[in-house]
Amino acid sequence: MTRFTLAAAQYPIDRLDSWDAYATKLANWVEQAGAGGAALALFPEYGAMELAALEPASMGSLAGSLASVAALGARVDALHAQLASRHGLHILAASIPALVLGRYVNRARLFSPSGKVGVQDKLLMTRFEREEWHVSAGMPLRLFQTSLGLIGVNICYDSEFPLLARAQCEAGMELLLVPSCTDSLHGYWRVRLGAQARALEGQCYVAQSPTVGLADWSPAVDVNRGAAGIYGPPDGAFPADGVVALGQLDQPGWTFAEIDPERVRQLRSDGGVLNHQHWSEQPGGEALPEIELVDLR
Numbered sequence: 001m002t003r004f005t006l007a008a009a010q011y012p013i014d015r016l017d018s019w020d021a022y023a024t025k026l027a028n029w030v031e032q033a034g035a036g037g038a039a040l041a042l043f044p045e046y047g048a049m050e051l052a053a054l055e056p057a058s059m060g061s062l063a064g065s066l067a068s069v070a071a072l073g074a075r076v077d078a079l080h081a082q083l084a085s086r087h088g089l090h091i092l093a094a095s096i097p098a099l100v101l102g103r104y105v106n107r108a109r110l111f112s113p114s115g116k117v118g119v120q121d122k123l124l125m126t127r128f129e130r131e132e133w134h135v136s137a138g139m140p141l142r143l144f145q146t147s148l149g150l151i152g153v154n155i156c157y158d159s160e161f162p163l164l165a166r167a168q169c170e171a172g173m174e175l176l177l178v179p180s181c182t183d184s185l186h187g188y189w190r191v192r193l194g195a196q197a198r199a200l201e202g203q204c205y206v207a208q209s210p211t212v213g214l215a216d217w218s219p220a221v222d223v224n225r226g227a228a229g230i231y232g233p234p235d236g237a238f239p240a241d242g243v244v245a246l247g248q249l250d251q252p253g254w255t256f257a258e259i260d261p262e263r264v265r266q267l268r269s270d271g272g273v274l275n276h277q278h279w280s281e282q283p284g285g286e287a288l289p290e291i292e293l294v295d296l297r
Helices: 019-035 047-054 062-070 073-087 127-133 156-160 162-170 185-202 261-270 275-281
Strands: 004-012 040-042 090-100 103-111 117-121 142-146 149-153 175-180 205-214 229-231 243-246 253-259 292-295
Touching (some): 004 019, 004 229, 019 040, 019 047, 019 073, 019 253, 047 090, 062 090, 073 090, 073 103, 090 175, 117 142, 156 175, 156 185, 175 185, 185 205, 185 229, 229 253
Parallel strands (some): 004 205, 040 090, 142 292, 149 175
Antiparallel strands (some): 004 253, 103 117
C-alpha cells in the first residue's frame, strides 16, 4: 500500500426529484473529494436509498423502496464507474440493495479507475434488516487488491464482529472501510467503537462513513446520525486516542486523512504492543472465516 489521501463522507439523504438531480449530486461530491486530493472516496451504507424518492408510489413502503432502488443498480454502477475513471480515484459507492436469487442483499461496490469493480455484501444483518425489512446476508468475505494496496470492507454491523476484520488482516489488509447508516447516537457509537476496536486489534487504519440528516419520507432511512472518522491503533506515530481525523457530528461534508502504510508496518513489527502478532495466542484465535481475494488493479 502506498501513502495516499482518503475522503470519508458524511452523506445526507436528500429527497431527489429526478435521476439528473442524483447524478449531479454524486458528481459534485466526487469532484469535491478529488479537489481535496483524495485517491479514495468512501460513501456510507444505504446512501443509495435516497433514490427511492424517484418512485413516489412506492417510496413510503419498505418493500417498495427496496425494489425501486435495486432496479436502478446497473445505472448507479455505470455512473460510479464513469466518475472513478474521470477523476482517477477509487470510490466505495454507497451500498445499495441488490436482488440475488429472489432475496435482497445489502451490497457495497469498490470502483477502480482501471474500470474494475469489486463487490462486498453485508454478512451480518441487524434486527431491523432481518425482522422488518427482510434484507438477507450475502457472501463471501473479500479483500481487494488495488493500486493503493489491500483494502477490506465491513458494512456497518459487520464491523462489530472481530473475526471478519481479523481474517482480512491475516490476508494482508492495512485499511478497512466501514460504510454505516445509524438512526441514533447509540448506533453510531456501536459502529464507531467497533471500528476503533478493529483498528486496535489489527494495528491498521479503519475509516467510517455515515449517512446524516432527516428523511421523514423514507421508512428505511428516515433518521441518520453520525460522524465520519478515520482511526488507527493508539500507539507509536498515531494519536493517543487513535483518532486520525473526525468530522463534525451530523453535518454533511467530507473528512480527509492521510493513510500512511509505513505506520502500520512499523507498529506490527515493533509497536509498544503487538496485537496483530499475538492474536493467535488467545484461545480460539485460529478460527477465522475464509477470504476471497479480488484484483482491482
